[in-house]
Amino acid sequence: VQLLESGGGLVQPGGSLRLSCVVSGVTFSDYAMTWVRQVPGKGLQWLSFITSSGKTAYYADFVKGRFTISRDNSKNTLYLEMSGLRGDDTASYYCAKVGKMWDFLEYWGQGALVTVSS
């Protein structure tokens, strides 16, 4: 199983960015997915969850209304659309595959660094 994030980079405050996570080695459409981030040198922050069908999503309060999780099961790809970016959104963003029973974050990507700075 491999998860490969892309789309990170430098963005100005107030800007937008879309992260992608391509999943291989499993039937992507069978599994829920999540995004987790980590500010450099700090702890993990859970961001968002999406069901296998993509019909239901949940968010951390501090990103609700600014970030949108989505997926394209035909492309085995998870997305995180981020808008209204702030300096404190600077972090490595990890996608993670959820276990079949929504029981744990089973596989993680290597992370995509997003830097919000002017």
Place this chain on the structure above:
Amino acid sequence: DFVMTQTPLSLPVTPGEPASISCRSSQSLFDSEDGNTYLDWYLQKPGQSPQVLIYTLSYRAAGVPDRFSGSGSGTNFTLKISRVEAEDVGVYYCMQRMEFPWTFGPGTKVDIK
């Protein structure tokens, strides 16, 4: 939201000795409907992505050595390492899955004395 705390935040350990980390939740993680306690433990080794150790309170994930164990109830939980090995260094996080938004604890950094 569920607030997770961990103690200690830093834990120097001696190889071969036991170690334990505590995690506390602001609300109970016990689901009376299914009898499960939705508390997981993750380890992030230096320079790596996190990996699951323990899920649903006490189930060891595949490939996790049996020196790791999880216990607790309600709002108080413990991760125990029966005999620490050098490869166990890193930051340990508890995470609750009782309700969305899921939340992590602040992490406990474990290193060798």
